[in-house]
Amino acid sequence: MATAQKEKILFVDDEESILDVASEYFSIKGYQVFTAKNGVEALSVLDREMIDCCFTDINMPEMDGLELAENINKRDNTIPVVIMTGYPSLENTIRTLKNGVVDFLIKPINLNQLELCLKRVINQQQLFVENILLKKEIEGKARIESLNLELLQKIEDLQTLNHIMNDFSAVTSSAGVFNRLVEMAVEITHASESVFYIINEAVTQPFAVAAARSGTTGAAVSAIDLLNISARIPNYMIMDVAGDQSPLLISEGNGLHGFIDEIKSVMVAPLSIRRKIFGVLSTINLDGNSRFAEKDLYYLTYMTHHAAYAIENLALYENIYENLFSTIYAFVKAIGAKDSYTEQHSNRVTAVSKILAKRMECSPEELDILNTAGLLHDIGKIGIRDDILLKPGKLTDEEYEIIKTHSIIGANIVGQLGLWEREQQIIRCHHERYDGTGYPDGLKGTAIPLLARILSVADVYDALASDRTYRKKMEEARIMDIIQHGKGSFFDPDIVDIFMSAFATGEIHDAVQCLACSNPGPK
Numbered sequence: 001m002a003t004a005q006k007e008k009i010l011f012v013d014d015e016e017s018i019l020d021v022a023s024e025y026f027s028i029k030g031y032q033v034f035t036a037k038n039g040v041e042a043l044s045v046l047d048r049e050m051i052d053c054c055f056t057d058i059n060m061p062e063m064d065g066l067e068l069a070e071n072i073n074k075r076d077n078t079i080p081v082v083i084m085t086g087y088p089s090l091e092n093t094i095r096t097l098k099n100g101v102v103d104f105l106i107k108p109i110n111l112n113q114l115e116l117c118l119k120r121v122i123n124q125q126q127l128f129v130e131n132i133l134l135k136k137e138i139e140g141k142a143r144i145e146s147l148n149l150e151l152l153q154k155i156e157d158l159q160t161l162n163h164i165m166n167d168f169s170a171v172t173s174s175a176g177v178f179n180r181l182v183e184m185a186v187e188i189t190h191a192s193e194s195v196f197y198i199i200n201e202a203v204t205q206p207f208a209v210a211a212a213r214s215g216t217t218g219a220a221v222s223a224i225d226l227l228n229i230s231a232r233i234p235n236y237m238i239m240d241v242a243g244d245q246s247p248l249l250i251s252e253g254n255g256l257h258g259f260i261d262e263i264k265s266v267m268v269a270p271l272s273i274r275r276k277i278f279g280v281l282s283t284i285n286l287d288g289n290s291r292f293a294e295k296d297l298y299y300l301t302y303m304t305h306h307a308a309y310a311i312e313n314l315a316l317y318e319n320i321y322e323n324l325f326s327t328i329y330a331f332v333k334a335i336g337a338k339d340s341y342t343e344q345h346s347n348r349v350t351a352v353s354k355i356l357a358k359r360m361e362c363s364p365e366e367l368d369i370l371n372t373a374g375l376l377h378d379i380g381k382i383g384i385r386d387d388i389l390l391k392p393g394k395l396t397d398e399e400y401e402i403i404k405t406h407s408i409i410g411a412n413i414v415g416q417l418g419l420w421e422r423e424q425q426i427i428r429c430h431h432e433r434y435d436g437t438g439y440p441d442g443l444k445g446t447a448i449p450l451l452a453r454i455l456s457v458a459d460v461y462d463a464l465a466s467d468r469t470y471r472k473k474m475e476e477a478r479i480m481d482i483i484q485h486g487k488g489s490f491f492d493p494d495i496v497d498i499f500m501s502a503f504a505t506g507e508i509h510d511a512v513q514c515l516a517c518s519n520p521g522p523k
């Protein structure tokens with residue numbers, strides 16, 4: 001069996017006798033021995049051979065031992081160098097130690113002593129090399145661990161993004177998208193609260209249509225909560241984000257103008273459909289140590305992008321009618337939150353209009369149009385300032401002019417997506433008068449769409465038959481007088497006749513009463 005190759009040793013000395021003795025002794029012991037008479041020769045040996053240990057004299061011609069040690073150290077600091085000298089000095093000792101010399105032998109040197117030194121030095125060198133390898137291995141492991149962590153984080157990110165995408169694809173209505181959006185924002189960014197506002201160019205302020213709080217996933221917040229939660233973020237911030245269509249992150253919200261003290265961190269992301277702003281999603285962190293980071297904003301923006309696709313897809317390919325309706329009806333619910341009269345009034349006007357339309361033998365399609373237009377006819381009031389809309393007393397002329405803009409605002413909102421042209425027309429014309437003295441266009445007679453003429457009678461009837469903050473509801477006989485009196489001036493005479501006969505049967509009264517007790521909603 002072949003014995004393992006022993007170490008290669010280099011002896012450097014200008015005294016040949018020393019080289020001969022060492023060479024013979026260590027060769028017999030099985031080492032491979034190389035010799036050199038000075039530093040220059042030694043370096044040329046090192047060029048050819050992988051030397052495991054070098055013993056060198058100090059004083060030699062051409063290149064002395066100290067310079068040699070320095071050269072070896074520069075080439076490969078794992079080769080141990082042992083100095084052999086007959087004249088040790090403190091200065092030499094210090095120099096040699098600086099150059100990686102591992103031991104110092106004083107001549108005359110005993111061969112046994114030399115061998116012991118060799119074994120010790122080689123052993124140390126092996127430990128040194130092993131130590132270096134071990135260090136590299138540890139560094140490698142740490143790197144792998146950090147790569148693994150990075151990978152896990154990326155997988156988690158992808159899962160989150162996937163979760164966002166799948167969640168929206170499962171929603172079947174626009175209102176569902178808004179609700180899912182706010183719930184997801186709270187869940188994924190660990191926010192305290194989230195609100196989705198619809199932005200419409202016809203309205204000067206954002207309109208909150210959905211909100212969620214942490215810990216209440218799946219439970220819809222009440223209309224009052226919706227108002228309270230949405231009021232925490234100043235309107236200017238929502239409108240700024242909507243205007244720039246770029247997201248906003250404020251990690252530390254304390255002390256910022258317009259914020260309540262409890263708000264620690266804020267994110268706002270726009271939701272645009274075909275580059276046109278449609279809404280804004282906001283999240284806030286109250287109290288605690290949690291703060292939003294860039295990554296949370298990335299998630300929030302990803303959510304609004306996918307919500308936009310979902311809304312667009314729903315509107316384009318599935319239930320166009322119902323989804324647009326649910327989008328717009330969110331406005332009606334929002335009006336109801338601040339002005340419950342408008343919402344209930346809209347329901348009653350729709351019911352009465354449909355009774356009249358049926359009696360006039362309108363088609364099922366016309367009844368559908370009337371249903372939508374009736375529920376949304378005053379939707380433009382969301383664009384009217386609260387101090388005017390909710391004013392308890394009589395309006396000034398100027399305030400009345402502002403209120404009158406609601407029919408145009410409403411028509412613009414409904415027409416925003418380029419659909420529902422007939423509904424849009426009816427909403428625009430519901431305050432036109434038969435004799436041409438109405439608004440906004442002063443249309444006359446049959447130039448006013450039939451369904452708008454029907455809606456106008458039902459609208460006035462319900463307004464007079466309702467309690468308002470500034471007056472009590474009127475007696476029925478008085479209402480009938482007013483409507484009769486408006487025949488041909490305010491109203492289409494034929495429709496007034498039909499209203500009178502329907503009223504006489506009690507059908508109108510019953511429909512309104514029925515709504516008052518069951519409050520059935522939009523359909």
Ligand SMILES: [Fe+2]
Nearest residue numbers: 377378430431
């Ligand atoms: Fe109106």
